[in-house]
Amino acid sequence: MNKLRIYLKVFLIFSIFLVASCDSIFQSKPEDVLSEYLQADLVGNHKKAYTYLSSNDKKNKSLEQYIGEKSKHSDSELAKLFIDKTTHKIVNVEINGNTANIKVDTTTVDLNIITREFTNAAFKTATTGKSFQDIQKDIVAKYKKQDLPLNNYKSNHKLIKEKDGWKVMLNL
DSSP: OHHHHHHHHHHHHHHHHHHHHTHHHHSOOHHHHHHHHHHHHHTTOHHHHHHTBOHHHHHHSOHHHHHHHHTSSTTSHHHHHHHHHOEEEEEEEEEETTEEEEEEEEEEEOHHHHHHHHHHHHHHHHHHOOOHHHHHHHHHHHHHHSOOOEEEEEEEEEEEEETTEEEEEOOO
16 A cells, blocks of 8 residues: 555656646647637637737727727628638747747738729619618629639737737737
8 A cells, every 4th residue: 555655656746747847848839829819810709819819908908899899890791701711821930038029921802902892882882772781792792703802911920928828919
């Protein structure tokens, strides 16, 4: 019985040291945190996206405010069409102590062309009597049949390492 207790104590001590020494293995990398944030934000899961924000950003903007601002157009058919065509690619990660700067290459729908289409369609509504929802449905139907015009842009994101891991800094 004494031998069993000794083995259990040794095993317990060994397990504690193992977990303590491997702590860095279980922490997320800043690029993984940013990817999760961008994906959650893209698909309209703003509650999840908010969990990736820095404590300073959360102090300046409540979850309700954040969701209210982000959710304005995320449920429309057109927004869903855009989501399917948007991709984010991590290009470069620079970690300097407790901060990380990450460059992202994003491909998404070219909003200049889509905006022009809405403007042209709005002028047509004056003569056809179509509603904004009808115009939106027409544009969605058009781009379900053909490719959406895409645009590529680069962005820089800053993350900070807090006590519970890497967090995205938006400076809200």
